[in-house]
Amino acid sequence: MMHALPLSQWLLAGGCGAAALYAICAAVAMPFVSVARHRAVRGGHPLPAVTVFKPLCGDEPRLYENLATFCEQTYNRFQLLFGVSSYDDPAIVVVQRLRAAYPQVDIELTVDPRVYGSNLKVSNLINMAEYAWYDVFVIADSDIAVEPDYLETVVAPLADASVGVVTCLYEAKGIGGFWPRVGALFINEWFVPSVRIAHAAGSSSFGFGATLALRRTTLEQMGGFAVLRDCLADDYWLTRHARELGLRTVLSPVVVATDVIERTLGALWRRETRWLRTIRSVNRPGFAFLPISFTSPWLVFAAWLALHGSSTGHPGFAIEMTVCASAGLVARVLLHARCAHASRSFWRDLPLVPLRDGLLALQWLGATVGTHVVWRGSRVPVTSSVASVTPLAAPGLTPNPNRSIVDAMETSDGG
The missing domain is CATH 3.90.550.10 (Spore Coat Polysaccharide Biosynthesis Protein SpsA; Chain A)
Structure with a gap:
């Protein structure tokens, strides 16, 4: 008698499907050229200094x-x-x-x-x-x-x-x-x-x-x-x-x-964990769902679920996971192709794709904790709001015609 699959496997299968769908959307969203260059449309108006x-x-x-x-x-x-x-x-x-x-x-x-x-x-x-x-x-x-x-x-x-x-x-x-x-x-x-x-x-x-x-x-x-x-x-x-x-x-x-x-x-x-903690500071819900975008680990899970479903007498589930893994793999390779600058870089960096996705997953785990990041040698707190920021006395945005750049340098040096 065939037993029902446990909830944990269904949840894992849902994550695999979401990751495959994300990889497809990512491949489609990327432009066909590596660097977009467009001339500005002036509309008859001169551009300002x-x-x-x-x-x-x-x-x-x-x-x-x-x-x-x-x-x-x-x-x-x-x-x-x-x-x-x-x-x-x-x-x-x-x-x-x-x-x-x-x-x-x-x-x-x-x-x-x-x-x-x-x-x-x-x-x-x-x-x-x-x-x-x-x-x-x-x-x-x-x-x-x-x-x-x-x-x-x-x-x-x-x-x-x-x-x-x-x-x-x-x-x-x-x-x-x-x-x-x-x-x-x-x-x-x-x-x-x-x-x-x-x-x-x-x-x-x-x-x-x-x-x-x-x-x-x-x-x-x-x-x-x-x-x-x-x-x-x-x-x-x-x-x-x-x-x-x-x-x-x-x-x-x-x-x-x-x-x-x-x-x-x-x-x-350190650099990439700082980026991920920055995302956490401004968009906690988005940060929570970031693992869906790390495709390669999910492809491994999908392949395992397909084999497990086949061995436990769930052929329909096994087929679904096989399709999921195959679609995700094709989409991830296509995304890599659309981001590569040339065929040489495509083949050279293709083996790095699983490493890159796996490293991202580990960095995401590391970014879930921590209250500070290091930027240019200084510690900056991870905050989620600027509501507490109050005005302070600081140089204004209006140019001061009475001081030159050299004056500013001399004043700073003397201070």
């Missing part, structure tokens, strides 16, 4: 090459504003090289050690804001590389008064060995597809440090950078504050490039 914020902290591989792409913009008028917190920061030498190589670009540097909260990047932005001359801001992380028409494209949507922030997705390239390649798969084959699925479903609850473009007035209405001073996910909260003002978040068609440089498992673990 822009200040590009580039907060820096130390040297890193390809820092000069990545920053140089911002110097090569075809945009008509823009200020490239760099900021560091110490005169000993090696990034200063890189900025000096950029000034020598691109004398035609308005490149300015602030050095200011003042700290306003637990997020040192936001403290840097607060200190830089006083020297932003233009009324449209583009904030981009230091490890981002862009195409020459990048500014033109990401700024164009701000001509619509209903748009609050424009943000960009990014694709990753591993720099320097095995673990950077594994780290690139984290971004390209897990993070980016999950965002595209959410966006296709109508969600705009996102914001990425790769690019945040907004008007000065929008930032002023939300309280300036100071409201983000104790936020771990400052990019997410910036866009959320704009949405609370009734303004839309727009995902640009531009996909910028970023580098993964962690050469050891420990360094990669």
Whole structure:
């Protein structure tokens, strides 16, 4: 007599089916080209002058090459504003090289050690804001590389008064060995597809440090950078504050490039666990369901359930699990193919896919606990809200014509 399957196996089968469905959606959601490049549609209106914020902290591989792409913009008028917190920061030498190589670009540097909260990047932005001359801001992380028409494209949507922030997705390239390649798969084959699925479903609850473009007035209405001073996910909260003002978040068609440089498992673990804890801090229900997106372990469970169902006299169940495992496997390989830049990288990294998914599952378990993360050598608390943040005295967003960048550097040094 055939016995009914236990509830635990039905629950496991449901997880396998959900994971297979997610893999199919992820494969379909990815574009057919690796980097989307679109010219901005101006609509007859001239694009405004822009200040590009580039907060820096130390040297890193390809820092000069990545920053140089911002110097090569075809945009008509823009200020490239760099900021560091110490005169000993090696990034200063890189900025000096950029000034020598691109004398035609308005490149300015602030050095200011003042700290306003637990997020040192936001403290840097607060200190830089006083020297932003233009009324449209583009904030981009230091490890981002862009195409020459990048500014033109990401700024164009701000001509619509209903748009609050424009943000960009990014694709990753591993720099320097095995673990950077594994780290690139984290971004390209897990993070980016999950965002595209959410966006296709109508969600705009996102914001990425790769690019945040907004008007000065929008930032002023939300309280300036100071409201983000104790936020771990400052990019997410910036866009959320704009949405609370009734303004839309727009995902640009531009996909910028970023580098993964962690050469050891420990360094990669810390970085990716920090990302997962950040997700936990802003979206606990979403974080709870993340394991569904780690496809490979579920495929193993589905294959085991198929064999177990066949051996215990449940042929229908075995067939269902076989179909589930097969569909999930095909979809996961297709997703890998659509994220690969060439056939060589497809075959080279295909064996890493199970490792990548399995590592994600372990990192998710690690991210379920912990109250702090380490970012650029500083400990930042994992918080789920910024409701307790109150205004503070800090440099304003209005340019001060009576002080130059050199004055700011001298004042900071003397303080």
